[in-house]
Amino acid sequence: MITVQGLTKMYGGFKAVDDVSFECRPGAVTGFLGPNGAGKSTTMRIIAGLTPPTAGEARIGGILYQDIPNPGTQVGVLLDASAQHGGRTGREILTMSAIMMGLPMSRVDEMLNLVSLTAGESKRRVRNYSLGMRQRLGIANALLGDPKILILDEPANGLDPAGIHWMRSLLREYANRGGTVLLSSHLLHEIEVIADEIIVIGNGRIVAEGTKAELLQTAGTFVKAGDMSALANALTSAGITASPSGDAGLRTEADPETVGKAVATAGVALVELRPAEGAGLEEMFLELTGDTQREQRPTEGVQA
Structure with missing residues (x-):
């Protein structure tokens, strides 16, 4: 040991x-x-x-x-x-x-x-x-x-x-x-x-x-839509907090049924809706160490 x-x-x-x-x-x-x-x-x-x-x-x-x-x-x-x-x-x-x-x-x-x-x-x-x-x-x-x-x-x-x-x-x-x-x-x-x-x-x-x-077991839901802006607005209107996740989607602590009902009410067409469990080691690693990475996303003052 x-x-x-x-x-x-x-x-x-x-x-x-x-x-x-x-x-x-x-x-x-x-x-x-x-x-x-x-x-x-x-x-x-x-x-x-x-x-x-x-x-x-x-x-x-x-x-x-x-x-x-x-x-x-x-x-x-x-x-x-x-x-x-x-x-x-x-x-x-x-x-x-x-x-x-x-x-x-x-x-x-x-x-x-x-x-x-x-x-x-x-x-x-x-x-x-x-x-x-x-x-x-x-x-x-x-x-x-x-x-x-x-x-x-x-x-x-x-x-x-x-x-x-x-x-x-x-x-x-x-x-x-x-x-x-x-x-x-x-x-x-x-x-x-x-x-x-x-x-x-x-x-x-x-x-x-x-x-x-x-470590790889995570609660909540992974959700993705063709119109991600409309999806984010629908979740916010329903009082559901979401954050960016892998594969250009969103992850929230709410369960899939709650998320599905909120999105359906707003009339947003989903591409993917599933439990967020097993998100993967890479995603977990980046979330836990995001503030220590050398490679950060460009912010203000950076032009394409």
Whole structure:
């Protein structure tokens, strides 16, 4: 289990992580989401003992990372696939890790086979690897000591669709065997597919957390009409508050029957009327982190 309690990290006057607390339980994949600069990587570096916190603590299996004896056999970490020594071969990197952890050399071949790096590829210098190959090597290194916990920062970067499917299956099987996985990714669809629990961070603070079912379940109604202006007026006249939603429609907390009656009374022809449940991870993510996004819609003073 990973337990983060009151974690804060200051860089001068900038608070990169602000009183963050959460848990990652065994047997589950926890998706860690947030915009660029939200504090994901800093939090993961603190958990892995690479960055000291300003306040709070992060424990793995009840103890600090730096206090874990032979940590590679307890927790596997992949924070930057490009940080591997470019002058060494993939096999050399895994061999050195195996020696440091006191593992049999047979584990090297087992891991190369697991991540589908061929004998020829394992003998190439890492500087000549594609990003996808470096990711596979990094995952092999993280799994080398057969740890019970995995901490992976953007492990799908550089992987093709087949590679992403492979990684998804690998992590799902790992969690099903009782492993704990903390996984950050900007590929929202992949998190939606694989994660059991989701943590969303924005501006260094947790803005939402819970099981996937809890976070993606939304009450109310999604409604869309050919004349969206008339639809908005009809809802307002009926005292129903609505806000823009995905697919150029509106979402309201009112139930579908109430919305349908109000719109019918106003004579507005609908294109779509349905419960808003299962709106999707992307929509939820954008709603929760909208004020932290770099890419904002143009406002006053911007001309086409």
